[in-house]
Amino acid sequence: MKKTTPSNTPVWKQKKWKMMLAASILTAGAAPALFTPTVAEAAATVKPTAYINNVPAEYDVVIRQGVTYIALTELQFLGDYTFGYDNKSKQISIKAGSDKYVLTPNSKTMKKNGTNATLSSAPILVKGKAMLPLRAIGETFGAQVRWDQVAKEAYIYNTNASAVKDYNGSDLTVAREAALQLPRFSNLGQPRLQLKNPLGPTDSNTKYIFEQGKKDRFFMIQDNDLVSYYTIANGSAMLKWQANLGKQAGIIGDLFFIKTKSVAEAGTRPSVAGKTLVSFKYSRMADETTYEIINKSGSVKSGTVASPEGKIIVEVPGEK
16 A cells, blocks of 8 residues: 655655656566554554655665665655666666666675775665665765654755755745755654545645744644644754644644644644734645635635745735
8 A cells, every 4th residue: 555645845846657667667576565554553563664855755664684775766856866777687777967876786885987886785675676775875875864763764855055045044935935845854752643534636735834924833734634833943844743633623722723623643732822824725736825814813814826836835915
C-alpha cells in the first residue's frame, strides 16, 4: 500500500512520472510494500521513514546493522537526477548536471566522473531496489542529513540560502512564502500523525495560517483532515503539534478556526487566544489561493488571487 503524500509546497511541483520511470529502471523485482501507519499502529510500532526536502519518502526506509538506507530514486527530491542500471555489470549510474556517479551494490567503492571514491557504507539491493546509505547521501551529494531516534525519522535536505534570505527580509508576503520552503523537523517526541482521509490529487488542498503581521509560526491544514503547527527559528521550521480532525462539530482549545473535534493529537497544543489570523488556502486544481483575515468573531476580509508561478502565499490587502 502506497503512503499518502501530504500536500505541501514541494510536492505539487514534482514530476511524478519521472520518479516512477526511474523506480522502474532500478527495480528488478516487485517493489516493497509501502505503508501508511494509523495512529494506533504508529504508537505500537515505530517504522522508520524519511523526508527529503520536506517530501515524505515514497518507499520504506530500511535499517540494516545500524545503517539507515533509503531508495536511490528518492534523490529525485534533492535535484535533477537521472538514473540507470546495467544488469550485466550490476552497476548503478546517476547523473546530476555534468557529474556522473557509478555505484555497485555491496561495494564501498564509487566512481565520480571516472575517479574512485570511498563511501562509508555500501549501497544494497532490497527486493531488487537499489538502496543508498543515508550518510553516503551527505558525503556524495552534499545534502544535509539528520536523524530523529525517537520518531525514527530521517531528514535529508539542501540548504536553501535564498529562502533564508527571503525569510529574513522585510517583505511579509515573500517571507511567509520562504517560511514554507525552510526544512521542517519534528519536535513531537513520537511519530507524527498521518492523513487519514486524503482527498486525492485533484481535490487535495492545503491551508496555511499565520498570525496577522507575523511570519515565525504557522498552521498547516491538509485536506481538512490533518492540522500541523510549526514554529520557525534558526532557518528551520519545527513541528510542535498535530491533530487529526474528526467529523463531529466542536472546538479544540481556543483554536477558533477549527470547527470540528480532534480524534487524535500529538505534541503541545498552541494557543491563539486574542489573535487575528490570516489564512491562505491553495487549490491545486484551480491553481489559485483564497485568503482570509479571521478572528474569533469571524471573517474580517477575504478574496481569491491567481497564484503567481510557483507561489502559494499572496499579498493580503489591508493586512496590518
